[in-house]
Amino acid sequence: MQGSTSKGSSSDRGQRLEVVVTGDEGSARLDRVLAVHSPELSRSRLKSLILAGQVLVAKLPVAEGSITPAPVRDPAYHVATGDSITIDVPPAISAEPKGEAIALDIVYEDDDLIVVNKPKGLVVHPAAGHLAGTLVNALIAHCGESLSGIGGVCRPGIVHRLDKDTTGLMVVAKNDAAHKSLSAQFADHGRTGALRRGYLAFAWGVPNRPHGTVDAPIDRHPHAREKMAVRTGGRQAITHWEVQEAFKGRDGKPVAALLVCQLATGRTHQIRVHLAHAGHPLMGDGVYGPHFKTKANQLGASARAALDALGRQALHAYLLVIEHPRTGEVLRWEAALPEDLSLLGAALAAAE
DSSP: OTTOEEEEEEETTEEEEEEEOOSOSSOOBHHHHHHHHOTTSOHHHHHHHHHTTOEEEEOOOSSSSOOOOEEOOOTTOBOOTTOEEEEEEOOOOOSSOOOOOOOOOEEEEOSSEEEEEEOTTOOSSOBTTBOSSSHHHHHHHHHGGGSOOTTOTTSTTBOOOOOTTOEEEEEEESSHHHHHHHHHHHHHTTSSSSOEEEEEEEEESOOSSSEEEEEOOEEEOSSOTTSEEEOTTSBOOEEEEEEEEEEEOTTSSEEEEEEEEEESSOOTTHHHHHHHHTTOOBTTOTTTOGGGGGGGGGSOHHHHHHHHHHOSOOEEEEEEEEEOTTTOOEEEEEOOOOHHHHHHHHHHHHTO
């Protein structure tokens, strides 16, 4: 390649690759430029590194001065000749994640499945940026050799997921037969079976009717690739919601609501995207509701303090109903709001 430059270094923490854009890569897209300079990394691997914030771009300065690199999370981002790109490649994920002594809130367990009440901050399975300290690592330590591997070596037993900062109920298969049955139930989304998933969501504003449905397709955001968005041509997504409680602000006007949401499909960030699309984003959601931050001024002092302390989207998976994969018995579990959301609810109700 004419004038192309790239170099790399490695350590126990992984590998760092450095690339300077020459302008003859055939495309200005970040992912395609990197594919030319780093053929040892697959396109999918490069995309995952970009989305994980592992790729930094330092723009060619117009005038003299230092170049400040910044993470770029959009694979379609256009680079320019002379830009400097740094790729931090973490160590490859072990083919078999190791067990770690991480405490689990176990709601139910038998020979076929385990139901846990996931806390906030816990990633479900290993991925770029989260190679350890996940729910999978905790499950391997707890279940040992019995954990199902049919979902893939990095996602043993996992049949559905919750976002890192969403709390609540998750079921995990402990053997292949249970994994097949549970996967089929989640794929059916309760259309023909007993499966139900219920969420409690604190949202900004109060809907003008007691219940409703958001039926809007979801796909990757066209510009911010780490986000999802309602988009024509996306995958069908249906969320049913009902107002459980409405809250007033300091001025006595409606400011927030506690919604009960039921999923009829299972798309990434579905409730977060759908409620934002409906004009009622989740409280505390810095990704899909940042433009609602000023509404916090309408809250009482205790509610503002509870929201500031929350540090996450106000979403909790409180209800899970499945058919037992071996007996066919319909099992139902409910999990109360965690302390941070309980405090938020109490403060909103007090309106002080």
